[in-house]
Amino acid sequence: MQRSDAQRNRERILEAALEELTAGNAISLSAIAKRVSVGQGTLYRHFPDKDSLVLAVYHREVQLLVDSASGLLAAHPAPIAFREWLSRLAKFAVTKAGFADAMQQASRATGAPLHPGYVPVVGALTELIEANHAAGTIRPDLTVDDVLLMIAGVWQLSPLADWQAQAARLLDLIMIGMTTGAPHPE
Amino acid sequence: MQRSDAQRNRERILEAALEELTAGNAISLSAIAKRVSVGQGTLYRHFPDKDSLVLAVYHREVQLLVDSASGLLAAHPAPIAFREWLSRLAKFAVTKAGFADAMQQASRATGAPLHPGYVPVVGALTELIEANHAAGTIRPDLTVDDVLLMIAGVWQLSPLADWQAQAARLLDLIMIGMTTGAPHPE
DNA sequence: ACCTGAACACCGTTCAAGT
DNA sequence: ACCTGAACACCGTTCAAGT
Numbered sequence: 001m002q003r004s005d006a007q008r009n010r011e012r013i014l015e016a017a018l019e020e021l022t023a024g025n026a027i028s029l030s031a032i033a034k035r036v037s038v039g040q041g042t043l044y045r046h047f048p049d050k051d052s053l054v055l056a057v058y059h060r061e062v063q064l065l066v067d068s069a070s071g072l073l074a075a076h077p078a079p080i081a082f083r084e085w086l087s088r089l090a091k092f093a094v095t096k097a098g099f100a101d102a103m104q105q106a107s108r109a110t111g112a113p114l115h116p117g118y119v120p121v122v123g124a125l126t127e128l129i130e131a132n133h134a135a136g137t138i139r140p141d142l143t144v145d146d147v148l149l150m151i152a153g154v155w156q157l158s159p160l161a162d163w164q165a166q167a168a169r170l171l172d173l174i175m176i177g178m179t180t181g182a183p184h185p186e
Numbered sequence: 187m188q189r190s191d192a193q194r195n196r197e198r199i200l201e202a203a204l205e206e207l208t209a210g211n212a213i214s215l216s217a218i219a220k221r222v223s224v225g226q227g228t229l230y231r232h233f234p235d236k237d238s239l240v241l242a243v244y245h246r247e248v249q250l251l252v253d254s255a256s257g258l259l260a261a262h263p264a265p266i267a268f269r270e271w272l273s274r275l276a277k278f279a280v281t282k283a284g285f286a287d288a289m290q291q292a293s294r295a296t297g298a299p300l301h302p303g304y305v306p307v308v309g310a311l312t313e314l315i316e317a318n319h320a321a322g323t324i325r326p327d328l329t330v331d332d333v334l335l336m337i338a339g340v341w342q343l344s345p346l347a348d349w350q351a352q353a354a355r356l357l358d359l360i361m362i363g364m365t366t367g368a369p370h371p372e
Numbered sequence: 373a374c375c376t377g378a379a380c381a382c383c384g385t386t387c388a389a390g391t
Numbered sequence: 392a393c394c395t396g397a398a399c400a401c402c403g404t405t406c407a408a409g410t
Contacts, residue, residue: 003392006393029384040385040386150359152339153334156334169335170332226405227375
């Protein structure tokens, strides 16, 4: 019986955290605990520390985006799918503004070479890059690491500015770099 | 007479903050106050808040880098100077690791469209871009905003990885995007 | 003028005590 | 099992009191 209570709490914590992060607010565990009327300890029972909570929320949100890569590849030529997916990533970065900071923080803390939350994104990118290599539509030596560095700018886009135009220009320029020297340019 | 004491304190605070930030540590005002044996109030007399201190330290450090742009343009063809300066920026981003987080934080807090500490960098970039436009060595429509987004990746380089190779690849790809469609490519 | 350090309102995290 | 809330060690920031 208690089990369902626990499950319920977990849900409500994730929900509240998502709302805060989506609004672009910095997250505070104490505040969230108070908001969902739960002891601090309960929060820590479900998520061992702050980063874990942020990661859990992020992971859920990013999943849809990541999953959409396959569909795009099925429906469009490889380079078009690539470009479209990056465009969706940019939108994600802007509309889930709070994640940009939070994730950046999380990565530095661990000193890991990669955001732990970036792993699913890397999965999608790998799929897109491989498809484009197979089609010969990007330079043969292009790696996931290259692309990760080139798209870092999307996390810097601001909802306040005209981010759609800025993102489009950024992606145009990036695509040129990635496609120049391709065996079978389109 | 007190004046020199105050000046001295300011110096020592900046020094301590620089050391912490360069080491890549998160900065704590309380810790710095203790480290330089100064009351908290003294710190706040010199710098109204945390961001101001970080900004002051950063501004000093970035100045040398920014100033080097003119010299590079005088000594090399415009596109070579551009590329070399970006390479120095990457080195700065890696070796002053602590700044990456700190600056990112500072920018979100104010909600400004641009890092306040990025202003000098923008100055250098403007100079480099204009020189290349004059020489016709970059695409005519390339703006500072474009370049800022494209180079965002340098702040993501890690001293732990082989950052020199990664930076070189990133800059290669970026330069292709920027130079493709130039009126007088070299 | 400039400095000190106690004080305030917040954190993240832990843990004994309850059911 | 799961939850609560007091407690701890930290923050950033303010401000009365000292020189």
